[in-house]
Amino acid sequence: MTAGAPAGKPPxxxxxxxxxxxxxxxxxxxVEAVRRLGEHELPEGVEVVDIGVRGVxxxxxxxxxxxxxxxxxxxxxxxxxxxxxxLDATDPATARPQATALDGHHMTPDTxxxxxxxxxxxxxxxxxxxxxxxGCEPADVAEGIGLSEPVAAAVDEAVGLILQLVGAEPTPxxxxxxxxxxxxxxx
Numbered sequence: 001m002t003a004g005a006p007a008g009k010p011p012x013x014x015x016x017x018x019x020x021x022x023x024x025x026x027x028x029x030x031v032e033a034v035r036r037l038g039e040h041e042l043p044e045g046v047e048v049v050d051i052g053v054r055g056v057x058x059x060x061x062x063x064x065x066x067x068x069x070x071x072x073x074x075x076x077x078x079x080x081x082x083x084x085x086x087l088d089a090t091d092p093a094t095a096r097p098q099a100t101a102l103d104g105h106h107m108t109p110d111t112x113x114x115x116x117x118x119x120x121x122x123x124x125x126x127x128x129x130x131x132x133x134x135g136c137e138p139a140d141v142a143e144g145i146g147l148s149e150p151v152a153a154a155v156d157e158a159v160g161l162i163l164q165l166v167g168a169e170p171t172p173x174x175x176x177x178x179x180x181x182x183x184x185x186x187x
Contacts, residue, residue, distance in 0.1 A: 012045050012067045012068070013045050013047070013064075013065055013066045013067055013068075014045060014046045014047065014066060014067060014068045014069070014070065014166055015047050015049065015061065015062065015064075015066045015068070015069045015070070015128075016034060016037065016046065016047070016048045016049070016069075016070045016072065016162060016166070017030075017034070017049050017051045017058055017061075017069065017070070017071050017072065018030035018031045018032075018033055018034030018035070018048075018049070018050045018051060018052070018072045018073075019031075019051050019052070019053075019055075019058070019071055019072065019073040020052065020053070020073055020074055021052065021053050022052070022145060023143065023144070023145060024141045024142070024143060024144075025138070025139075025140045025141050025142055025143075025144050025145075025146065025147065025148065026074050026081075026136070026138035026139055026140055026141050026147055026148050026151045027074050027138065027141045028074075028145070028146075028147060029072070029073065029074040029135075029136045029138065029147060029151055029154075029155070029158075030051075030071070030072035030073040030074065031050050031052055032147060032152075032155055033072045033134070033136075033155050033158045033159055033162070034048050034049070034050050034072055035050065036155055036156070036159050037159050037162060037163075040159070040163060040168060041168065042163075042166060042168050043166055043167050043168055046166050046168075049061070058071075062127070062128055062131075063126060063127065065126060066128045067128060067129050067130065068128060068129065068130040068131075068132065069128045069130070069131045069132070070132050070133075070134055070162060070165060070166075071089070071131070071132070071133045071134070072133075072134045072135075072158065072162065073133065073134075073135055073136075074135065074136055074137075074138040074141065074151070075087070075133060075135025075136065075137065075138075076137060076138060077135070077137060078137075079137045080137060080150070081137050081138060081139030081148060081150040081151060082136065082137060082139070082148075082150030082151050082153055082154040083136070083137040083154070084134065084135070084136050084137075084154050084157050084158050084161060085133070085134070085135040085136070085137070086132065086133070086134055086135075086161060086165075087132065087133040087135060088130075088131075088132055088133075089131045089132065089133050090128075090129070090130050090131045090132075132165070134158050134161055134162055134165075136151055136154045136155075136158060137151075138151060139151055
């Protein structure tokens with residue numbers, strides 16, 4: 001331990017979770033983005049996981065003492081395919097689905113967050129202080145493997161945004177003109 005290092009204070013825990021189904025075209029955006037994120041050096045306390053379609057697992061993992069959770073997923077918001085969005089989903093009072101479907105292979109981030117609210121109320125688990133969604137406008141979510149051209153091009157942009165959010169050094173190619181930031185918070 002160095003003389004100037006604070007003693008006993010663990011690093012802030014951040015979870016970056018790639019969400020999506022690689023068998024539904026652009027729905028695999030989150031999985032591909034976290035795969036590419038794994039090629040970068042991340043600060044201490046940052047954990048990257050490929051959740052895929054395991055929404056129930058994600059909800060339980062989010063109760064594991066994380067300060068910040070970044071969900072990376074395809075998010076249809078009515079913009080041009082390949083547009084990257086940054087959304088703040090921290091407030092549990094925001095609109096959530098009324099019925100939480102426990103079909104682990106079809107849970108959207110909204111459904112996961114609704115389940116998280118239920119789980120944190122019924123357990124000793126602690127809800128994350130911040131929940132952000134780095135999303136990309138899909139072009140095609142029909143059956144098939146592989147991202148469409150605009151969504152594949154947006155992966156590097158999303159990786160650059162995530163690196164910025166966690167305080168890592170973004171690569172020069174990871175920033176682009178398609179970013180649409182909504183409530184652009186930093187971790």
